[in-house]
Amino acid sequence: MASSPSHSSGFTACFVIFLSFGAFGLALFVYLFLIVGCSARPLYPLPSKAVNDIKQSLQTFRPYNIAHRGSNGELPEETSAAYMRAIKEGADFIETDILSSKDGVLICFHDVTLDNTTDIAKHPEFANRNRTYEVQGSNVTGFFTVDFTIEELKSLRVKQRFKFRDQQYNGKFQIITFEEFISIALDASRVVGIYPEIKNPVFINQHVKWPEGKRFEDKFVEILQKYGYKGSYMSKDWLEKPAFIQSFAPTSLVHISNQTDLPKILLIDDITMPTQDTNQSYWEITSDSYFDYIKQYVVGIGPWKDTVVPVAKHYLQTPTDLVARAHAHNLQVHPYTYRNENQFLHFNFHQDPYDEYAYWINIIGVDGLFTDFTGSLHNYQEQTSFNSSDDSIAAKLLHKIAMLVSSYEKA
Template identity: 70%
Template sequence: MACSRFSFGLLCGVLVILVWASAAQLAHAARRYPYLGMEVQVKGFDRQPLQTQRPFNIAHRGSNGEIPEETAEAYVRAIAEGADFIESDITATKDGKLICFHDLVLDFVTDVADHAEFADRIRTYEAEGETVTGYFSVDFTLEELKTLRARQRFAFRDKSYNDKFQIVTFEEFISIALNSERIVGIYPEIKSPVFVNKHVKWPDGKTHEDIFVETLLKFGYGGKYLSKEWKDKPLFIQSFAPTSLIHASNLTDSPLILLLDNATSVTQDTNQTYAEITSDEYLKFISKYIVGLGPWKDTVVPPDVNNYLSAPTDLVARAHALNLQVHPYTFRNEYEYLHFDFHQDPYQEYSYWIHNVSVDGLFTDFVGTLHLYQQWTSPLN
């Protein structure tokens, strides 16, 4: 349903109310929670449950369309704007601490290059089929990383929050969700496990995957999808590495999501092509361990050379036939990411993916935009 079908007055009225509410929630959250180093405080009272009536609004690295990605402030903002899940990439430090950070290197979204004391930390490693040079998080202790400040990744986004916010730990990320005034799920990724396990020395012969799951268990996460335990603390564990998910399935009954890269990539752990891991045979095999797929959206509905969409592939239908959910990534408001079919209107894009492609969740950089669209088109009971 296109946004133009709604009356302008109603649209503006809803927008004002929701923006005011989001601002008020964010301000309250900022007063109530110190973000970093906080303990879980929300106990012993009922909170608004996670909605399960419509596709999940997944805050990709927080509300990073507005605020530097994977910071506490980006996650708090995403919750205020209506996220069902907050999503993060979980990698590690030199001293084996788990942190929320997408890249292997710190160069693109922190001020590390401005720190003269770290000038000698530049390294070159082979990582996921490429030769990468930069400041790697695995060469820094957590204490050192806490001295850095986050920056906006994209030049065309607001930079007024640059150099203000810290890198956060996995435990701090979890605490943000558990301290929210309604139940908010978490959607952490076992990030680059092959590289991380090669460069980080874990205690007692453990692995990145082991420490990752142990952290979740420490905070009481567990339970099959839609079980009472899961609804109390909603969680999806995601990874591009199939063997990491299979390993995790032996440690927890929490639902797992296999991420799918672009059509020319191979898996970092098993060296399988996109065609191999999306074949009927492989999907049937991996469905014994996972509850869903997280594909790049341009592999689900490929664009043509003129930036118009081609016909959808059958991936969603084949996944649904195996009772697998599909949560594509990444939805962004800017014109650089909108195909011409949508006339530069992100609401039309959401309408297409929800109603035509029938996905079960969407990774978005702009949580508020998706939330407003869903509130207008499928308000919760």
């Protein structure tokens, strides 16, 4: 089969570049050509380990691979290691939950309490910090992030949430700040988006106060702006530094709409859970009239996947029309959470996560997937999709060549 003009020109350009390096360049060219020809999966170096002046752009031709709390199926959630692993494995976006310390530093942490995913129980100096607070209408007892300074939080170590996952990394990593999380994405050797959540804003605003009457949401946006995150969905600015802002609280998303045009996602909980700020039911916030209202502020929704396709006795039931109706209102749909373990895979998928990905991408037609196992989703998509421009063989090869040439010049 004849090569397309774009592939031929790309090949010629690569060959000329390497000839300039003599015998070494020619040998390197042949070696690279063989590797790329035999592998469809890009080889992504870890952040901070590669030249960053030329970056591969964000892929936008297929559903987004959203690394839920990093690659937390392999490493403790929301840690630098989990995010670096997710980037290495091909994540399009790294996702995080943003809470606050007592002294107003924004941190990456999912639970309002430290009990389940840190070694707080091993710190007798903090034994008197146990508290009971009301969170989303229920009394919760534990060690809350809002009762600890950032210095104290940094003295803790994170552990794996689920006992059936690898425990060998427990106690090795710190809680990281929102700014440290952003730095991990910006330090990557390709464009990696961020997907932060304004987590429990009602609770945080009750317990943490910032100067000048600012709210949690205001500090959240300030940090994004500090690092140059701006632009509406698919704009030039957005493609350079992609970000989605997510929250279960509609009023938080409306509030920040006056401060940033970054795309926003309204998260949707189980059908039994009302919204934490407006106390609206699931049925209200997924109605056509509400979609007409909220689409002024958001570009999509992030529903729990079992509300999109109900489940009974571990078997999928008839899908709802939620995705079709969201798409009819020009809203994207990014469901959560996809996990490889058998206890999370419904029987229809025969213990095969690739079957689950195929169902949600090809049958349900979602636009992004929150996954605990970034590598498996990336591998599935690499094996089943192809793009003739941005993700072409020539584009991949030229990117690798540029990285190698730059490294060679600096050696």
